[in-house]
Amino acid sequence: MKNYLQPKQEKEEPGVVKYWRKHPKSIEKYQFVYRFLPKDDKKKRADFLDNKAILIYCAIILFVTLVFRFIPKFAPGVLGYASNINVSDLLKYTNKKREENGASNLRLNAKLSSAAEKKAQDMFADGYWAHVAPDGKEPWDFIISEGYDYIYAGENLAKNFSTSKEVVEAWFNSPSHKSNLIGKNYDEVGFAVVNGVMDGYETTLVVQMFGRPRQPSMLADAKEEQVVLEKSQTKEITSVAGVTERTEVPANIPREEQSKPEDTTTVVIATNPQETKAVIDVTKATKTVSIAFGGFVGSLLAVDVLYSRKKGLRKFTGLTLAHITIIGMVIASIWFILKPGLVI
């Protein structure tokens, strides 16, 4: 310890502390803060910004991604997508989009809503996320089974979204869903917002079914619409846990012969069915990890630019300002633009 930092010619000086006081620069590289600062002697950036450190950050981010992928396999429902979606908002935003695009408002129909509800339950029960069920059942089968006789019918699906507005925006931004959303062949609509566990993640499925009844007299009136809205706000929803992948279910075997997944259990949610909160919101968690790492690296790069300028250091490295621009762009995109959710 005594001779640890002392040059040979000053070996005889009494006390290492005295020496450090006299030559503060000699202990600089042993201080923690030094890891954050660029090095003049090596013409390099800070230790926490060298290639090895960046590689470690990449490995940690990859590891976190893998952990978030594996947790649902061992603890279904721990990770999930927090949401606050409800039928009245979905109807409001759908009709708003239709008005903006010159289409008439849709009326909420009880039979279409019931068909949508059954489709959502079927997806949770059989663990699929598609318009056609593994047993070959199509959206029209759900509609017809509710006794809705239609000329035109359509279906939009969404999952993992946070709000009703985002769901409708996503449908509007996809050409095929948009043609349903603002389609002039439809007079009525039905929605289902169902919470449950799919692929191990707590999530909310949204089913939107469109229709035009064969007989105009079958059209829903304002009273029926009000009843459907009230029902959607008060009813209890059954959620299914432990859903398996779609590929595990044979597609051409009759529904009665399909074996249900062993870990399937039924849980009745008695609280407000439109809200779902997982233990860990996967959207928030991944955004936090991403922004934290990006922010840390971006801040170190900013310190590097300012410190180098102040001390007049020149380094043999890439363009720090360019790295800051790229990291800043990534953080801004993640923070302001990226939203959770999928539509089919």
Added chain:
Amino acid sequence: MLENIKENRIEYFILIVAVITFIILVYTFRFNKGVLILLSGLGAVLYIFWGIIHHYIRGKLTKNIVYEYSLFGLLSFLLFFVVLSF
């Protein structure tokens, strides 16, 4: 800092145009995760090439510089990927 920008005016101009284009594309395809993953991968590769070409033109290209741009490209892609893969 300003000297650095003045010195590399054309390169920074190209980078800023690319960044603005990227943000517009990300916003346009914000509901299509497949396209977003593709865009972030493409953006990372373009950035790596941008850095390598810049240093090559100035005769300052070393192995370390190539690693550095590759790692920053990879880091940018992974920051997107961790959010987009869920």
